[in-house]
Amino acid sequence: MRLLRIYLLSGLLHLKEHLIYRASLLIWLFSMLLEPVVFMMVWRAVALAEGGSAGGHTQGTLTAYYMTMMVVNHLTFTWIMHEYAYRIREGVLAGQLLYPLHPIHRDITMNATYKLLGLALLIPALLMLGLLLQPEFNIEPWQVLVFLPALALAAATRFLMEWALAQSAFWFIENHSFNQAYYVATMFFSGRVAPISMFPDWLASVSRYLPFWASVAFPVETLLGTLTPDEVVAGLVVQTAWLASFAGFVAWIWSRAIRRFGAVGG
Amino acid sequence: MVPAIEARGLTKSFKVPVRQSGLGAAVRSLFDRKFTLVDAVKDVSFTIHPGEIVGFLGPNGAGKTTTLKMLSGLLHPTSGTATVNGHVPWQRDNAYLRTINMVMGNRHQLSWDLPAGDTYKLHQAIYQIPEAEFQRTLEELTDLLDLRDLLTKPVRNLSLGERMKCELGAALLHRPEVMFLDEPTLGLDVTMQHRIRDFVQSYNLRHGSTILLTSHYMADIAALCERVVVIHRGQLLFDGPLARLVARFAPVKRLTVELDTADADLGDLGTLVGHNGFTYQLEVAKDETTEVTSHLLANYNLSDIAVEDLPIERVIEQVFATE
Numbered sequence: 001m002r003l004l005r006i007y008l009l010s011g012l013l014h015l016k017e018h019l020i021y022r023a024s025l026l027i028w029l030f031s032m033l034l035e036p037v038v039f040m041m042v043w044r045a046v047a048l049a050e051g052g053s054a055g056g057h058t059q060g061t062l063t064a065y066y067m068t069m070m071v072v073n074h075l076t077f078t079w080i081m082h083e084y085a086y087r088i089r090e091g092v093l094a095g096q097l098l099y100p101l102h103p104i105h106r107d108i109t110m111n112a113t114y115k116l117l118g119l120a121l122l123i124p125a126l127l128m129l130g131l132l133l134q135p136e137f138n139i140e141p142w143q144v145l146v147f148l149p150a151l152a153l154a155a156a157t158r159f160l161m162e163w164a165l166a167q168s169a170f171w172f173i174e175n176h177s178f179n180q181a182y183y184v185a186t187m188f189f190s191g192r193v194a195p196i197s198m199f200p201d202w203l204a205s206v207s208r209y210l211p212f213w214a215s216v217a218f219p220v221e222t223l224l225g226t227l228t229p230d231e232v233v234a235g236l237v238v239q240t241a242w243l244a245s246f247a248g249f250v251a252w253i254w255s256r257a258i259r260r261f262g263a264v265g266g
Numbered sequence: 267m268v269p270a271i272e273a274r275g276l277t278k279s280f281k282v283p284v285r286q287s288g289l290g291a292a293v294r295s296l297f298d299r300k301f302t303l304v305d306a307v308k309d310v311s312f313t314i315h316p317g318e319i320v321g322f323l324g325p326n327g328a329g330k331t332t333t334l335k336m337l338s339g340l341l342h343p344t345s346g347t348a349t350v351n352g353h354v355p356w357q358r359d360n361a362y363l364r365t366i367n368m369v370m371g372n373r374h375q376l377s378w379d380l381p382a383g384d385t386y387k388l389h390q391a392i393y394q395i396p397e398a399e400f401q402r403t404l405e406e407l408t409d410l411l412d413l414r415d416l417l418t419k420p421v422r423n424l425s426l427g428e429r430m431k432c433e434l435g436a437a438l439l440h441r442p443e444v445m446f447l448d449e450p451t452l453g454l455d456v457t458m459q460h461r462i463r464d465f466v467q468s469y470n471l472r473h474g475s476t477i478l479l480t481s482h483y484m485a486d487i488a489a490l491c492e493r494v495v496v497i498h499r500g501q502l503l504f505d506g507p508l509a510r511l512v513a514r515f516a517p518v519k520r521l522t523v524e525l526d527t528a529d530a531d532l533g534d535l536g537t538l539v540g541h542n543g544f545t546y547q548l549e550v551a552k553d554e555t556t557e558v559t560s561h562l563l564a565n566y567n568l569s570d571i572a573v574e575d576l577p578i579e580r581v582i583e584q585v586f587a588t589e
Contacts, residue, residue: 002391002394006388006392009387009391010391013377013380013385016379016380016384017379021379091370094335094370094373095370097340098338098339098340098363098367098368098375099392100361100363100392100393101360258342258358259342261340261341261342262280262341
């Protein structure tokens with residue numbers, strides 16, 4: 001009950017903060033939404049040049065894939081690891097540590113409110129793309145039913161994975177290189193550059209065991225019906241395993257990080 | 267009486283990389299990194315009883331803030347023990363964090379873009395302060411700190427002093443039993459320093475909170491703290507009443523005399539530390555003060571004479587100079 005009240009008030013606070021910098025918010029959101037549109041246009045052009053399909057995807061299914069990817073990526077991404085070193089250096093974290101509340105809760109609400117605001121731009125963008133590019137969705141009711149928990153698991157997994165990565169700032173003053181390495185891996189293995197089904201079979205099989213796939217591409221593929229029911233069940237197991245691993249890892253790394261904390265920034 | 271704060275042998279060492287200047291040294295450090303251990307705080311022990319306001323003094327880098335951060339649970343010590351309100355601070359139990367707070371003059375906890383009142387509501391939820399108690403405390407803090415017009419303005423639009431008042435308000439909403447104030451008057455003008463000082467004093471009197479305060483403004487220490495703990499290069503130098511610190515480290519008094527001549531030679535009576543026209547400032551050994559005063563009265567035409575202790579800043583300078 002206490003946590004719920006904190007989430008509500010903190011969410012409201014972050015909502016007000018986000019709304020103060022409206023132009024900045026719009027630019028961030030726009031660039032965020034632009035990424036899948038760019039890859040969609042590239043692959044649509046390839047499909048057109050190849051006579052209507054690329055790697056088994058038509059222009060219509062590619063559009064559906066990237067529209068779904070746009071939703072899933074928006075609802076699962078975080079930016080915590082990019083600002084964690086700053087928080088340590090500038091003493092922001094020291095201030096947060098004085099509260100009888102784990103700092104992760106602040107990140108959860110900040111993230112959630114940003115997602116909520118993002119819908120204001122995401123929904124019109126989806127409607128526009130839907131009208132202009134005629135996506136081909138073949139969605140069965142069961143796929144929608146599984147998509148929702150898969151999306152929730154993906155968001156939780158990606159949040160914890162990126163929060164754990166952010167903790168590297170306790171050990172390395174300059175951790176942008178880690179973030180960059182992670183970004184490259186996640187771009188490729190989460191199906192954002194190209195659908196995993198376009199990879200060579202062996203690479204696609206390996207990718208489907210990785211957390212990048214579990215935290216982004218899996219819900220997309222589930223909704224679009226590119227996975228068999230057995231593959232969906234296997235995907236949920238992979239997701240749950242990663243979520244549990246990252247939850248344990250976050251608890252462990254946080255207990256180590258807090259001992260290491262130098263509070264040099266203030 | 268159970269102590270509010272008890273530190274025993276508190277030590278914090280930091281591993282610091284050692285690098286020579288030059289490209290060669292930079293390349294060598296890739297293969298052979300050297301570190302040295304720096305003791306920021308070394309074997310510091312003290313006890314503070316509930317309701318005390320204690321001044322924590324030391325030059326920059328003495329280890330004051332590091333000690334406060336260990337006591338507030340932000341840092342793990344390398345060795346030693348401490349309890350605050352019966353809790354080990356660095357175990358960071360929520361029950362412990364509810365009973366303390368720390369205000370840092372150069373850091374803020376309030377949301378920069380929103381009015382302080384918004385953050386206060388969040389604090390209410392975090393610290394689980396019942397609505398009636400929250401309103402009562404807020405009313406009291408608003409009166410004491412004169413916050414009424416400030417709580418609805420975005421924090422970034424407040425002056426430094428106004429911001430510090432709002433920060434103090436935020437820090438005290440849950441009525442912490444122990445407060446760590448790290449340079450709370452940093453950068454504030456004299457009037458605002460005075461107001462913050464008055465507030466800290468009246469808050470302590472009303473609620474009996476224990477306060478450990480660091481400040482580079484000796485006026486803060488002199489006005490608020492009967493007792494001071496002095497730390498230098500990480501080690502404890504002195505723990506006791508401020509008056510005893512002055513007596514121990516300032517064995518001289520300052521005499522300011524105004525004569526009818528600008529050419530008097532007073533160098534034999536003590537150390538002449540100032541001379542401006544007809545006004546002379548002498549520092550004289552305490553046990554010679556009466557004798558020197560009598561000599562001046564007998565041999566010169568005095569328009570005025572004042573005998574004072576050394577300013578506390580000078581005493582502190584002497585403390586660190588003698589170590």
